[in-house]
Amino acid sequence: MSLSARRPGMMFAQGKAEESQIAVYGMPFDGTASFRPGSRFGPQAIREATYGLELFSPIQGQEVPVHAIWDALDLELPAGGVKRALSGIEHFVDGILDQGLIPFGLGGEHLVSLAPVRALAKRHSDLWLIQFDAHPDLRDTFQGESLSHATVMRRILDIIGPGRVLQFGVRSADKDEWPLTHRLPVTVEGMETARRLVGDRPCYLSLDIDGFDPAFAPGTGTPEPGGFSWQDWEALIGPMTGFTWVGMDLVEVAPQLDPFGITELLAAKAVRELLIILSASGHAA
Numbered sequence: 001m002s003l004s005a006r007r008p009g010m011m012f013a014q015g016k017a018e019e020s021q022i023a024v025y026g027m028p029f030d031g032t033a034s035f036r037p038g039s040r041f042g043p044q045a046i047r048e049a050t051y052g053l054e055l056f057s058p059i060q061g062q063e064v065p066v067h068a069i070w071d072a073l074d075l076e077l078p079a080g081g082v083k084r085a086l087s088g089i090e091h092f093v094d095g096i097l098d099q100g101l102i103p104f105g106l107g108g109e110h111l112v113s114l115a116p117v118r119a120l121a122k123r124h125s126d127l128w129l130i131q132f133d134a135h136p137d138l139r140d141t142f143q144g145e146s147l148s149h150a151t152v153m154r155r156i157l158d159i160i161g162p163g164r165v166l167q168f169g170v171r172s173a174d175k176d177e178w179p180l181t182h183r184l185p186v187t188v189e190g191m192e193t194a195r196r197l198v199g200d201r202p203c204y205l206s207l208d209i210d211g212f213d214p215a216f217a218p219g220t221g222t223p224e225p226g227g228f229s230w231q232d233w234e235a236l237i238g239p240m241t242g243f244t245w246v247g248m249d250l251v252e253v254a255p256q257l258d259p260f261g262i263t264e265l266l267a268a269k270a271v272r273e274l275l276i277i278l279s280a281s282g283h284a285a
């Protein structure tokens, strides 16, 4: 059961568009979900769950800078129109970037990440991406479609170049996509390796909630046992502050598949930590 919202936006985002550094926006789309749909309800569930948390992060020793973060709420996206949904999101993110804001998206299924990456890649020719996910999402096609939650990182590689998607938590794949993975361990050393590879180049972070073990995040479309814990992920926050972040998203929360609401609570806590990281080390495009 979700906690109820006291205002339309998330508790972490109380800023106005024109005065903020970061724009949070929802991408309520799950049109290619192949197993269990429902991530279109993710953004609002995560927003409501923020009201059950504190603004202060004991790990980072600071609060979310709520007045530097604007919540644009959910985009209106056509339920079945994959290409139109993606182009709509991309157009919205273009506008955010034109305003000098850093985008932070809430999914939605993982395919939606393609849209902000397209927008950012138009401004950064040397973009990298850090992915947390149980699956590599590197298929060339899935169920005959080139645009799918299972192909999103392949489409992103098509744009930003081979080797530039670094993956944490991948533990399940098709045998043809496995050799294409660039897996790093969910450890401080693993994230430090990523930091050395990326250097100071602009980097996008995409957190698929199914990277976490389903014991901690069961409300997701394609859960895969054997994932990382909150404590495992929390240990990476320190090294994650060293990147030049130009955008982030959190995807694949499907709240109706988790009657206890722990998935959106975990997601909301991850959003808090990521917003603090982004406010400190984020760069407008």
Ligand SMILES: [Mn+2]
Pocket (backbone or CB within 6 Å): 110, 133, 134, 135, 137, 149, 208
């Ligand atoms: Mn994914």
